[in-house]
Amino acid sequence: MKTKNILAINYLFIIYFLFGCTTNVVKLDHPDNIPSEHRSPWSFHDNFSSGSLSYYDQSHIAGESDFNPVKFKVDENGDTFVALTSRTGLNSHFNRGQKYIKDRVELGTPYYHGDIRNREIWWGFRVKLPKNVLYIKEQDKAGEKHIMISQIKFIYKGKGITYHPHFKFNFYPNDDGTYIQVRNKSGKNNFYLKPFKSISSVEWTSYKIGIYVSENNKNGWVKFYRNGNLLFKFQGDTYSHDGGRYKHSNVRIGVYRTSGIKGIDEIEADSDTLHFDDFIVASTEEMIDSIHSKFYTIDKSIKTQITYGKFGDEYQKQLNKLADENKDLSKKLFKGSGSQKQSSAAKQEYMNAIKVGTLEVYQKFLKQFGNDPSAKFHVRLIKKRIQKLSN
Secondary structure: OHHHHHHHHHHHHHHHHHHOOOOOOEEOOOOOOOOHHHOOOOOEEEOOOOOOOOOOEOOOOOOEOOEOOEEEEEOOOOOEEEEEEEEOOOOHHHHOOOOEEEEEEEEEOOOEOOOOOOOEEEEEEEEEOOOOOOOOHHHOOOOOOEEEEEEEEEEEEOOOOOOEEEEEEEEOOOOOOEEEEEEEOOEEEEEEEEOOOOOOOOOOEEEEEEEEOOOOOOOOEEEEEEOOEEEEEEEOOOOOOOOOEEEEEEEEEEEEEEEEEOOOOOOOOOEEEEEEEEEEEEOOHHHHHHHHHHHOOOOOOOOOEEEEOOOOHHHHHHHHHHHHHOHHHOOOEOOOOOOOOOOHHHHHHHHHHHHHOOHHHHHHHHHHHOOOHHHHHHHHHHHHHHHHHHO
16 A cells, blocks of 8 residues: 555656646636636636646646556647546545545646635536547446546535535436536535437537535526536525535546445446546636637537436426526426435345345335435436346
8 A cells, every 4th residue: 555655656746847847727817897705716728738737736636657647639630638547446545435436537726725605616628538439338337337527626624524526517428418416515416417418529528617606595506508508507505515614625627437336346447538628717607608619519409308306396496497598408397306315225225136136136126216216326226237137
């Protein structure tokens, strides 16, 4: 273990030595009409042409003695981008003691230690799969693999308190779906968007995300755009947490993978690569659009279904309001089976079922929990296992 840590430290030293002497981001001026206490703590644009990552927090881009997770490449148009690759075990020490197998390589803004409340923060990036990459269901051994490619993280310290992403964007490589999570003291509020082609290997996809950080249910919001289309809007608490003392914040993009459960799923060593370009963080969405809008044409025909947790009538009204505000979106909204907190009983029965691994046991699980909204996550996993047995 000590040897691995020493290698990671040495790798970080190499990064600093090679890239630490250059400034890789272009600073963006804040609009004069936004008071300093309401501005984004970060305001920059990085097109990665400098070949340097010196601006970013270095803790989540560490490689290993035989593996470099960060490479700068040039596309057919002569534009430089960064390729980030995570593989099994990479930087997994951040999840020491947790049951899920996780690995990651992430570019994170410098930590902001000031008050993050009552600030409007926007960030955007372009992302693409490497050429000739095709995900197939057989690659997803446990039916649980998903990749988080962006988050804004508010970190709290206290007894029993873990680090909290207050917004994160995930996609399932083997499924035309994604989920967005907005977290506050009520728990992990997951919103599932489907069908949803998250990332292409043929062309770049532009994402723009905005958040107004507030404990006030009427003031806080999150907006999520793909190639200029508003696909998701949340209004509510975007700051509160379930204990501990606020310490600092940052915004991240990268490859953060969850690929199974320790001791149950046999996870073979593998890796995933994503290409990133034009990473921007700013105080207004117009600052993102001024750079990204030239890369896409808004497709007004996009239709997306949103399945959401059991939040009550208030959230149903919010989704209906979103449909009214954005006629071009033409979403079909329906009350889904997502859950705010997963059933502990379903979780335990799921663990027992996959230990046995027979079709009969899986069908028994579905009969018991198939219509339970709080068991949606584990029901989905069981259905994937049944599908695998049927193939």
